[in-house]
Amino acid sequence: MPESPVTTDVVLFDLFGVIARHQSTEGKDRLVRTAGVPAPEFRDAYWGQRRPYDQGELTGPAYWNRVADALAVRFDQRRIAELIAADVASWSAVDETMVALVEELAVSGRRIALLSNIPEELALYYEAHHPWLEHFSVRAFSCRMGHAKPDPGAYRWCLQALNADPNRALFVDDREENIHAAKETGIRAHLFTGPEQLRATL
Structure with a gap:
């Protein structure tokens, strides 16, 4: 059952398995x-x-x-x-339906951010080829912040960068261990199974 919709200050997205495809x-x-x-x-x-x-x-x-x-x-x-x-x-394929949802949220004025376990070479590729990354107010790439999910430091780094209260943030990820870690830091979390379920939560 999807979570009840609540007002959030920021939606924090995972990249791979949510917006981008897993390794082919x-x-x-x-x-x-x-x-x-x-x-x-x-x-x-x-x-x-x-x-x-x-x-x-x-x-x-x-x-x-x-x-x-x-x-x-x-x-x-x-x-x-x-x-x-x-x-x-x-790792280069993306889900165009999710890209469209990201762009829709950005146009609506919703504040969105990104938290991804990603090496520098892949981060550079995405920055060069995907202009929709500019919609994210914070792009928390593990290779640049020194923390990788599910390390609690990754979530705390994002909250500090966003100046966000954890209970006013929603984290979206497709892995249970990352969802659990987010909740441990006080962040609301949605286990991603598809765009429609996410829309219901948002």
Whole structure:
């Protein structure tokens, strides 16, 4: 059942799984082919090293060198460039229905913000290719603020940047652990399952 509509000062959106699509199967396959290693081992190394990359502690090349070390292989500079390009492409699809909803909220005067676990290379891609990002009064990218969900610091950083009372903010995300963490910091939260359910809450 959707939450009862309430007045909020700001709607704080997750990016991937809400406005942008999760990593595509085609994109995952391209990454595995580019790396030249078996898919299960690649997946473990890719995600096992991801958090410091998302939090801005590693550059793209440094991240892929760590992935290579975990796989006991070596990626040269050309292979690393290809992996970075393939990684960005795998996360590049957006849900146009949700983009339209974001633009609708912005036109109506609703204050909106963004909180996303995202590495710098992918953040730069979105900024270069998606002008609708300008609608967000705050873009809290993990790679630039040093906190990644569900770290409570990520939510507190957003509230401070927005100068917002937590009980007057609504956080929208598709992952239960992120929703739970938001609620722990006093923020109202909506588990995203689709645009229509979100509209009912808004």
